[in-house]
Amino acid sequence: MISLSCPAPITGTGSVLLGHGSGGKLSAELLRGIFLRAFDNPLLARLEDQAVVEVAGARLAFTTDSFVVKPLFFRGGDIGSLAVHGTVNDLAMGGAQPLALSAAFILEEGFPLADLRRITDSMARAAAAAGTTIVTGDTKVVERRSGDGVYVTTTGIGLVAAGVSLSAAQARPGDAVVLSGAIGDHGIAILSAREGLELDGDIASDSAPLNGLVEAILAVTREVRAMRDPTRGGLASTLNEIAAQSHVGITLSEDAIRVHAGVRGACEILGLDPLHVANEGKLVALVPADCADEIVQAMQRHPLGREAAIIGAVTERDPGLVTMRTTFGTTRIVDMLAGDQLPRIC
């Protein structure tokens, strides 16, 4: 699900830019200017990573994502595992455990069947690891140069845990901002695979299913305000969305945000801000300050949360603004991603 920040509707007669898929400002403009306008309804307008639909008295989370990552295979995963993790994580960010997934494939004529088999095997393993299965699907084929090997669209349904109600509009002044681990691994792993870069430390994607980590968090308290996985647009874009939707400020402490040395080095060479680089196995949670320490400890006991830390706080002042106290003691504004730093990252 793409997310909102900019209020400007699209009224012109322009055309689609790569940046419209960035998860940053242009994506938000497209969402507001076209999709929200056409599909106007309160569930979509919540702008969460998943819709929550009432079914027989239960709350069913429902989410979809297309995956166009390039290359299809990379260190730490492939388009198949990424598609499963992405959808499981969008359910998890709503406090839901997956019930079932669907998978729709758009294949380019000439795509090797051996690669398709490798991808579907990877999807099956990823689904099993997240405790779910792929129960329905579809396949279409397009001519050469009308696709790029394979695109996968996964959709998930899941049950929201009782007593849990998460929303990016619920952050409150005083809340703590908790991050589950180091940022930027996925984006740099993709970039390195695509461009054949030789980077220090063999950076692998962090692609992983977060539903187990979410379960560990919700076992501490159901009073969590919001959870998000900072994918396209990175941690900066995700926190800007939360600040905008909750009408609060967010202050971060650069010291507390882990960036692995190889990612930091690659970002410096390439002129990227790690805060804008995509993650596929990290979550940021907005939680009441008085249970933040206990949540971090519970996360650290989970294999996917070992590097969890409190990275900032929610403030009443500067609503809609994310700022960061740098390691040099200065303060800077942390903006949404503008343009498209890394196309086809997921």
Next chain:
Amino acid sequence: MISLSCPAPITGTGSVLLGHGSGGKLSAELLRGIFLRAFDNPLLARLEDQAVVEVAGARLAFTTDSFVVKPLFFRGGDIGSLAVHGTVNDLAMGGAQPLALSAAFILEEGFPLADLRRITDSMARAAAAAGTTIVTGDTKVVERRSGDGVYVTTTGIGLVAAGVSLSAAQARPGDAVVLSGAIGDHGIAILSAREGLELDGDIASDSAPLNGLVEAILAVTREVRAMRDPTRGGLASTLNEIAAQSHVGITLSEDAIRVHAGVRGACEILGLDPLHVANEGKLVALVPADCADEIVQAMQRHPLGREAAIIGAVTERDPGLVTMRTTFGTTRIVDMLAGDQLPRIC
């Protein structure tokens, strides 16, 4: 959802052909050789157009389809309305009314935003007409020549009506085969738009939401065995799937199968069999013979079933085989579509 017929697994090291997306024999081979093997589970193995998942004691239908139709706009619809109808219909064929839809877009760089707006407006209207809404979505952008304007993947969830249990494996000898109207309109409308053919009678796609018609059928009896919308691969492929899954024969009467004059003429010129041409607003139902007349009458009172008729019967002999008594009094075998007659029809 693609469907099964051929038992041969894919073991070679080949590559994807356009025919793998045809809805015919090659699609069935791909399904069995790759997808069923990787995603092995009983829900998927049912090979219905939708999976049915238990949620809080209710039966939830869940279905997904990618749409790659070319051209994007055609007489009688566009990729947006087609995507909504296709998903609503896959739910309806399981006896379910739609609860909510998702929509994921893969946009090609340079695609006109005005066209995207036209498509999303069309989707919103189609969803409203089917009594549902699009509650969550996603957008990705790929480079020029890595896509073809826009591909849309819609997923639907819906509640299966109480007391209804439909399956292509349930046809029984003696059942009647009921068809809701004339066949081949969608495929010929697409072909005509794509190739700029001038055809008699201005053939328009029959793309339409069938959930209302299904409601009218189920109001007569809940004892319907199976329903399918004969899309890719046409009526012939759909009936072959039912015959194979139910281990029964099916005999058709050519006289009873309506084909509009313009479609018949186009098929003759182009060497196509109307039984293999795609439909997007028709359904075929396998029903107990003793309520077939009443069902047909109920269908004829619905705007989308005015041309409904009994077109054949289920037999014990020749299990897996579909035959047709022609207008000339001879009998011929009606086979699944082989190869790909009309790529990118939906």
